[in-house]
Structure formats: structure tokens, C-alpha cells
Amino acid sequence: DIVMTQTPLSSPVTLGQPASISCRSSQSLVHSDGNTYLNWLQHRPGQPPRLLIYKISNRFSGVPDRFSGSGAGTDFTLKISRVEAEDVGVYYCMQATQFPHTFGQGTKLEIK
Amino acid sequence: QVQLVESGGGVVQPGRSLRLSCAASGFTFSSHGMHWVRQAPGKGLEWVAVIWYDGSNKYYADSVKGRFTISRDNSENTLYLQMSSLRAEDTAVYYCARWGDYRTFEIWGQGTMVTVSS
Numbered sequence: 001d002i003v004m005t006q007t008p009l010s011s012p013v014t015l016g017q018p019a020s021i022s023c024r025s026s027q028s029l030v031h032s033d034g035n036t037y038l039n040w041l042q043h044r045p046g047q048p049p050r051l052l053i054y055k056i057s058n059r060f061s062g063v064p065d066r067f068s069g070s071g072a073g074t075d076f077t078l079k080i081s082r083v084e085a086e087d088v089g090v091y092y093c094m095q096a097t098q099f100p101h102t103f104g105q106g107t108k109l110e111i112k
Numbered sequence: 113q114v115q116l117v118e119s120g121g122g123v124v125q126p127g128r129s130l131r132l133s134c135a136a137s138g139f140t141f142s143s144h145g146m147h148w149v150r151q152a153p154g155k156g157l158e159w160v161a162v163i164w165y166d167g168s169n170k171y172y173a174d175s176v177k178g179r180f181t182i183s184r185d186n187s188e189n190t191l192y193l194q195m196s197s198l199r200a201e202d203t204a205v206y207y208c209a210r211w212g213d214y215r216t217f218e219i220w221g222q223g224t225m226v227t228v229s230s
Contacts, residue, residue, distance in 0.1 A: 050220070100172075
């Protein structure tokens with residue numbers, strides 16, 4: 001199984017400041033079809049998870065442009081350009097390149 | 113609007129069975145693969161199972177293989193998860209999610225809580 005490792009596990013951020021979360025996979029996420037199926041999800045308290053980013057860097061419908069994804073191969077990053085209060089929650093990277101799909105441990109974003 | 117609503121959760125004794133349902137509305141259910149994902153208390157997300165749009169393929173996490181069965185009824189727009197030989201470690205909120213383009217989990221239900229306890 002592919003192991004997804006996120007850092008940091010906790011990220012206290014000041015409102016209006018940037019935040020960055022890293023995700024590393026134990027093997028390349030490049031699929032035989034040439035795509036890299038690395039997604040980022042946000043999980044706010046009391047709500048279901050929400051898709052933010054798919055295929056490394058594509059923002060899902062309705063996701064603010066302050067969220068961006070980057071990376072390749074085994075190393076990926078989620079960045080929030082200016083953190084807002086509504087961004088508080090847990091962020092997960094997830095690989096959908098092969099089964100079983102696997103998630104990172106989650107990074108808790110909180111406001112200082 | 114596009115919606116997924118899980119039901120069937122509750123408290124069940126170890127070794128017993130439970131069936132979860134996920135009712136879909138607002139989209140063509142028979143055109144989409146579907147997943148189950150769970151979150152144990154205080155833990156992260158764990159993928160559980162997937163079923164193709166027509167039920168032709170199914171995959172499971174090792175932790176539930178042989179005990180859980182994913183199925184669907186496209187005439188009823190409903191996804192199921194039959195859980196048997198339940199263990200304490202199966203205690204979690206269970207979410208269903210629609211499989212979108214580019215292998216995304218694009219729509220999620222609100223979740224249903226399953227507690228396995230004597």
C-alpha cells in the first residue's frame with residue numbers, strides 16, 4: 001500500500017498569513033495513464049470532508065483561489081495564500097492512483 | 113440539488129452485522145462509481161471500499177476485506193455497505209462519496225455513526 005506522510009501535523013497560523021502543508025508518498029503517484037491522482041481535502045468540524053484540489057494542482061468547483069497545490073512524483077504541497085477564519089479544520093492529502101486509496105494523517109490548521 | 117444521505121448507523125455488539133445505506137439524489141446515480149470512507153473517533157480518514165458505476169468491480173481495504181460487502185441498486189439510487197463480524201475498531205463515522213472525474217471524491221454525505229460495543 002502507498003503510505004502518505006504529511007507535515008506538519010499541526011499548523012497554528014495568524015489570520016491573513018500564508019500556510020503550507022507538505023505531503024510525501026512512499027512511491028510515485030504517476031499512474032500508467034500519465035496522470036498523478038493526488039487530491040487535497042478539507043475537513044471542517046461538524047461537516048463532511050470537502051474536495052479542494054485534484055490531480056496535484058486543479059482547484060475543484062467553488063474553491064477559493066487562495067488555495068493552490070503543487071508538486072510531482074512523490075512530493076506535494078498545499079498552500080493557502082492568506083488564511084481566513086473559515087479555513088480552520090483538518091487537511092488531508094489522498095492518493096487515488098492505486099487501490100487501496102490512502103490518506104495522509106491529516107494536518108490540523110488552527111488560528112493563533 | 114446533488115445530495116447523498118447515509119443511514120443505518122447505530123450501536124451494535126461485536127460479531128454482529130449492520131447494513132448502511134446511502135441514498136443519492138440530484139444526479140444520475142447509475143453513471144458514477146461510489147466509495148465508502150470512514151473516520152474513527154479522534155483518527156483520520158480511512159478509505160473502505162469502492163464500487164464501479166454498474167457494480168462490475170469492487171475493491172476493499174484490507175481491514176474490512178472478507179467482512180464488508182459494498183453493493184448498489186441503481187433502480188433505487190442507493191448504495192449499501194453490508195458489515196459483518198463487526199469489531200470495536202470498526203467504530204467510526206461512515207461516509208459515502210461520489211466518484212468523480214479524475215478519481216476525485218467530489219460529493220460527500222453527512223455521515224452515519226457506527227458504534228461497536230458490548
